[in-house]
Amino acid sequence: MGNHMKCVQKLSLFLASLVLALLTLSAVSVDRLKGHVSWLADPAREGRQASTAGAAAAADYIAQQFKEIGCDVQMQDFGRMRRNVIGRIGTAQRYLLFGAHYDGQGPGMPSASDNAAGVAVIIEIMRELKAKELPVSLVAVAFDDEEQGLNGSRYYSDHPPYPLENTQAALIFDTLGRPFMDLATWTMFVLGAEYSKELAAVIQKRSRPEMLVAGTDLIGPRSDFAPFAVKHVPYLFFSHATHKDYHGPGDTADRVNYAKLAEDASFISLIAEDIARLPAQPKYLTEPVYPPGESASLENELQLVEKERSDVPQAFRLMFDDFRARLKSDSSREVRRIATSVLLALATPRLSSFMLSFFIGPYYERENRSELAVAAYEEALKWTSDAAERRDLEEKIRALR
Ligand SMILES: [Zn+2]
Numbered sequence: 001m002g003n004h005m006k007c008v009q010k011l012s013l014f015l016a017s018l019v020l021a022l023l024t025l026s027a028v029s030v031d032r033l034k035g036h037v038s039w040l041a042d043p044a045r046e047g048r049q050a051s052t053a054g055a056a057a058a059a060d061y062i063a064q065q066f067k068e069i070g071c072d073v074q075m076q077d078f079g080r081m082r083r084n085v086i087g088r089i090g091t092a093q094r095y096l097l098f099g100a101h102y103d104g105q106g107p108g109m110p111s112a113s114d115n116a117a118g119v120a121v122i123i124e125i126m127r128e129l130k131a132k133e134l135p136v137s138l139v140a141v142a143f144d145d146e147e148q149g150l151n152g153s154r155y156y157s158d159h160p161p162y163p164l165e166n167t168q169a170a171l172i173f174d175t176l177g178r179p180f181m182d183l184a185t186w187t188m189f190v191l192g193a194e195y196s197k198e199l200a201a202v203i204q205k206r207s208r209p210e211m212l213v214a215g216t217d218l219i220g221p222r223s224d225f226a227p228f229a230v231k232h233v234p235y236l237f238f239s240h241a242t243h244k245d246y247h248g249p250g251d252t253a254d255r256v257n258y259a260k261l262a263e264d265a266s267f268i269s270l271i272a273e274d275i276a277r278l279p280a281q282p283k284y285l286t287e288p289v290y291p292p293g294e295s296a297s298l299e300n301e302l303q304l305v306e307k308e309r310s311d312v313p314q315a316f317r318l319m320f321d322d323f324r325a326r327l328k329s330d331s332s333r334e335v336r337r338i339a340t341s342v343l344l345a346l347a348t349p350r351l352s353s354f355m356l357s358f359f360i361g362p363y364y365e366r367e368n369r370s371e372l373a374v375a376a377y378e379e380a381l382k383w384t385s386d387a388a389e390r391r392d393l394e395e396k397i398r399a400l401r
Contacts, residue, residue, distance in 0.1 A: 028124045028265040034258045036065070036120035037177070040102065041112035041253040048116075049106035050145035050152075051080045058102050059083045062142045065123045069130060071140070078155040082144045086161060089130050090137030093166050096276050097139045097233075098122040099153065099224050100173040101146030105247055112253040114246060115146070118173035121265045128269045134276040136168050143224050146174075153224035157231050164228075169199055169275050169282055170235040171268070174223040177256035180241040180301075181347045183308045187301065188264060189239045191216045192225060194290050196234040198282035202274045203236070206267075212301065213291045217333055218340040232284040238268060242347040295327050298339050302327075305346070315379035316346050318372060319360065338363045349383055356380035357393060370400040 039045075039061060046054035059075065066073045066087030076084040085102070088095070100118030104111025122140045129138055139162060143152030153172075157164065172192075180187040190213045193200040203213055216229070216237065225237040245251045275282070302320050305312065312320070323339040338360060345355035357380045364373035377393045377400075384390060 028121075028128055028262045028269065030258045030262040032124055032127075033117075033120045033261050033265065034253075034256075036123060037112055037116040037256055037258075038253045040116035040119060041104075041110040041251075043110070045104075047106040047109040047111055048102060048104035050082050050103045050148060052106075055103050055144060056081060056083075059085050059142070059144065062102060062119060062123070063087075066126070066140065069123070069127050071126065074161065076156065076159070076161065078144075078152070078159075082152065084144055084152050084156050085142040086156075087126065087140045088137060088162070089126065090134070092135060092137045094135075094168050094281065095137035095139045095162060095166060096134075096168045096272060097141065097170040098125060098173070098272075099141045099143060099156075099170060099228075101143040101152060101224055103144050103147055103152070105147060105251075108249050109247070110249070110252045112251050112256050113178045113240070113243070114175040114251060115173070116253070117177040117256055117261060118175070121173050121176060121261065121268070124262075124265055125269045125272060128266070129272060129276070132273060132276075134273065136276045146224055150221075150224055150226055154227040157227040157233075164231055164233055167228075167233045168278070169196070170225065170228045170233050171272060171275075172223060172225040172228070172235060172237045173239070174237070175239045175241060175246065176264070177258070177261040178240060178243045178245070178251075179257075180243065181305055181309070181343065182243050183304060185304055185308065186210050186260065187212050187241065187304075189214065189219075189237070189241050191219065191237040191239075192229070192235045194288035195229065195285050196282040197285065197289070198278055198280070199234055199236055199275065200289070200291065202271060202278070206271050206274065208267075212297045214294045214297065214340075215288060215290045215333070215336075217288075218294075218337050219344070232286070234282040234284050236271075238264075240264075242344060242351075244348060246348045246350075248348075248350060290333075295331065295336060298336060298343075299324055299327050301343060302339070305343070312346065313379055313382075315375040316342065318375055322369075322372060334363075353380045353383035353389070356383075357389070361396065365400070374400050 048055045062085045071087030102119045145151035193203045225235045228235045341359045345352045356376045361376040
């Protein structure tokens with residue numbers, strides 16, 4: 001090889017490593033995310049249950065992190081030792097809000113993916129976006145007391161320190177860093193775009209195969225986006241959703257995939273930047289416009305589970321087959337809602353019995369598909385040891401036979 005070629009080769013190697021370095025510089029740090037989640041989910045925090053010393057320590061930690069980034073920080077006290085932690089960067093009236101709850105399930109429950117990971121993500125997205133000279137301010141809120149009824153976010157939206165009408169959008173994060181249903185393929189649920197044309201356009205532009213863009217009604221008002229929706233603040237909700245350790249003692253910091261968390265946090269910060277730079281403030285649609293790919297995404301998800309998991313009980317296999325056919329022929333919200341419940345019931349065995357008994361079984365009874373209702377109730381029986389619940393289920397099965 002001649003000298004000239006060597007030189008070109010060296011130069012291109014140098015350029016490649018420079019590009020790599022720049023990419024790494026502009027990405028959310030894996031180590032920082034891991035540091036936050038490990039600290040918040042440490043046994044010393046005792047599961048960060050609202051009104052306990054562990055939650056108070058978590059709030060102080062988050063306030064310190066916000067300060068280090070350069071935020072103005074305030075603690076919003078709402079009684080019984082509960083506090084929302086609010087950090088703000090910038091003086092523009094209009095602001096983009098990032099929210100994630102930091103409280104957890106209490107002693108023995110590390111609550112790492114739910115939702116130390118969400119808090120870590122909002123801290124690092126604030127750091128990432130601070131350098132961007134955006135036309136809006138940034139407000140991050142770590143909510144307290146979500147687990148017992150969205151109390152922190154409700155208090156915040158009823159007593160906003162900055163006028164809610166100046167919100168460009170609220171981006172809410174809950175349950176991140178573990179793959180939905182413990183699959184090898186990741187799914188990122190993105191909900192809320194149905195209430196804003198402008199946000200839907202951003203999501204459409206940034207769309208990725210693993211994004212499951214769906215209407216919020218498929219999961220219901222289950223996280224901190226709900227009080228913002230009530231106030232008609234345009235919002236997006238991001239979640240990797242539930243897994244076998246959701247709300248259980250196995251939701252530990254070492255089981256969170258930090259490389260994936262960092263990748264998705266970087267990606268979401270691009271979405272946030274797009275939203276921050278929208279020429280006009282997004283408007284809240286009172287009549288939702290549901291995403292066109294929703295049904296196909298759900299069918300795809302059912303297919304993925306059947307392909308990747310060999311441990312799907314027979315009752316679920318029957319329901320999966322049924323819903324794959326139904327999703328093709330019936331475009332009602334109900335079919336999509338129940339199909340989502342079937343997925344969520346399988347994702348977390350601890351919650352299976354509840355969803356099968358109260359949503360899925362009754363649906364099949366209404367549809368006059370008694371064999372599937374029986375299958376649902378029999379599957380529910382496997383997951384509950386409560387005597388009254390068992391009697392109730394056995395009675396339902398007898399009546400249907
Ligand atoms: Zn949560």
